[in-house]
């Protein structure tokens with residue numbers, strides 16, 4: 066058992082390291098145009114200002130940490146990390162009913178306003194959101210990683226497309242396939258789901274597991290009985306919020322994974338990562354090796370932040386994250 070875990074660990078670490086090695090392919094991916102020193106000359110204080118603002122908001126309201134991480138995921142999950150989720154008009158992703166529980170927009174707006182003062186028309190909203198998600202992770206006790214910059218902001222945002230993001234009731238095949246479409250693999254799926262070690266979910270996203278699983282009028286058999294009773298008490302209304310990690314809801318740790326072993330995963334999509342053969346080895350590895358989780362989380366977050374990025378002339382630097390610039 067021990068050796069099995071060690072072997073898997075070494076294997077995963079190798080994968081992780083090779084993912085951040087420089088790419089020497091002849092055809093460039095858009096992400097190859099991102100760089101760590103992108104704002105070094107044009108806005109050297111950008112990263113510091115973002116970190117300072119994110120820290121101040123989270124100190125006032127810790128719940129913004131998970132919300133910013135989720136906001137970044139929902140941005141990258143649709144049309145790539147192009148800040149399309151921030152566009153605020155009729156018919157945009159943000160206006161979709163599936164986006165109604167997204168939060169943290171005002172944090173990004175405040176950062177953007179400060180950066181427009183310091184270095185006008187320079188730092189994209191997509192880069193701000195990516196760095197804010199990293200900083201939120203660190204403030205919550207997660208790993209630090211360097212964010213490559215140079216993303217441009219998109220001009221397109223379509224409400225229907227927001228429905229592509231998994232909602233919590235999908236099967237593992239659907240999750241794997243969806244992650245594949247954005248260039249992420251099964252290890253990324255299991256690792257990034259570990260973000261559910263902090264934050265909350267509305268009762269509406271899992272209530273079927275409590276009262277009527279799969280049309281059976283019975284609870285989900287893969288739900289721990291004492292946890293089931295707790296959820297019944299916590300959900301008076303469908304809009305009530307419940308911690309995704311019932312044991313350590315504000316700590317960025319591996320308890321999310323040990324919860325799955327005890328059948329106290331909140332969402333269907335959380336719990337089934339433990340029962341499906343394709344994902345369960347990774348759940349077991351994360352549950353027993355906090356160091357592995359922290360390391361792989363940063364590797365997978367860099368990958369997430371590079372999904373279908375717009376660079377150079379592929380997009381613009383918005384002046385206000387809520388609206389595209391006028392031509």
Ligand code: HEM
Nearest residue numbers: 131132135138166231232233257260264265266267270334
């Ligand atoms: C694997 C597929 C995923 C599914 C099905 C899923 C589903 C959900 C759902 C249903 C919620 C609660 C939303 C609500 O109350 O309306 C949620 C919250 C959250 N998700 Fe995910 N998620 C997934 C992946 C991710 C990823 C990749 C990340 C980030 C890396 C992430 C980070 C979060 C965070 C931090 C929260 C808490 C938000 C808050 O407290 O405001 N999720 N997720």
Ligand SMILES: *[C@@H]1O[C@H](CO)[C@@H](O)[C@H](O)[C@H]1NC(C)=O
Nearest residue numbers: 234235236237238239240242
């Ligand atoms: C998973 O869900 C999809 C979409 O709802 C469905 O078509 C597919 O049959 C399901 N697969 C399994 C293995 O249950």
Ligand SMILES: *[C@@H]1O[C@H](CO)[C@@H](O)[C@H](O)[C@H]1NC(C)=O
Nearest residue numbers: 236278279280281285286337
């Ligand atoms: C859900 O119900 C359908 C039809 O009764 C059944 O075929 C399927 O196996 C059930 N799925 C699960 C996950 O229990």
Ligand SMILES: *[C@@H]1O[C@H](CO)[C@@H](O)[C@H](O)[C@H]1NC(C)=O
Nearest residue numbers: 289290291292326327328329
């Ligand atoms: C249910 O949860 C309790 C408390 O976390 C745990 O001790 C128990 O082993 C769990 N039961 C199952 C069947 O996993």
